[in-house]
Amino acid sequence: MTLEAQLDQLNGSGASGTATATVRNQKIQHVAVHAKGLTPDAPHAQHIHYGEQALNECPTLAQDSNDDGRVNTVEGVPAYGPVVVSLTTSGDTTPASFLDVTRFPVSANGSYDYSRANLTFTRVAGTGYSGGGGTAKQIADAVRDGEGVLVIHGVDYNGNGIYDFGAGASELDSSLPAEATDPAACGVLAVVK
Numbered sequence: 001m002t003l004e005a006q007l008d009q010l011n012g013s014g015a016s017g018t019a020t021a022t023v024r025n026q027k028i029q030h031v032a033v034h035a036k037g038l039t040p041d042a043p044h045a046q047h048i049h050y051g052e053q054a055l056n057e058c059p060t061l062a063q064d065s066n067d068d069g070r071v072n073t074v075e076g077v078p079a080y081g082p083v084v085v086s087l088t089t090s091g092d093t094t095p096a097s098f099l100d101v102t103r104f105p106v107s108a109n110g111s112y113d114y115s116r117a118n119l120t121f122t123r124v125a126g127t128g129y130s131g132g133g134g135t136a137k138q139i140a141d142a143v144r145d146g147e148g149v150l151v152i153h154g155v156d157y158n159g160n161g162i163y164d165f166g167a168g169a170s171e172l173d174s175s176l177p178a179e180a181t182d183p184a185a186c187g188v189l190a191v192v193k
């Protein structure tokens with residue numbers, strides 16, 4: 001099954017891109033992400049999100065429940081669900097790696113081309129925030145049905161070239177700036193007919 005996503009900006013990041021994934025049984029045979037317009041020379045966490053109770057779509061400002069003008073990662077969970085695959089550059093790809101910023105792509109000049117082969121879906125028992133879990137088979141079946149959402153994180157709101165605490169601390173990890181974890185681009189991994 002081949003899936004394709006058009007990535008559109010979130011949080012006024014100006015980012016965009018495309019993603020493709022080939023999924024067979026409980027394995028992602030190949031996944032590629034082409035992104036541009038991101039905060040330059042910064043790591044960008046990227047994941048496939050899915051939740052049985054999620055809308056299986058990208059969030060809008062309507063999900064900004066604390067009304068601060070940003071949709072943070074947790075506020076987006078009702079739309080896209082928790083992390084089910086971490087699209088790291090090497091090593092572990094389970095949700096456990098979801099914020100291991102040293103293993104995510106770095107946006108030279110704001111863009112990157114990422115690809116990786118042979119990632120396996122795993123059981124998700126929860127990823128540190130709400131949205132539920134699932135067996136590897138449940139998650140793989142749903143992603144093959146077009147319910148997975150690809151999300152790239154990292155937004156330099158104040159445009160100073162680095163992730164800083166200008167927008168406060170991340171709701172996921174108070175040692176990280178919100179700029180490092182807020183979603184920057186998002187697209188539903190839709191089935192290619």
Ligand SMILES: [Cu+2]
Pocket residue numbers: 045046047048049083151152153
């Ligand atoms: Cu994510």
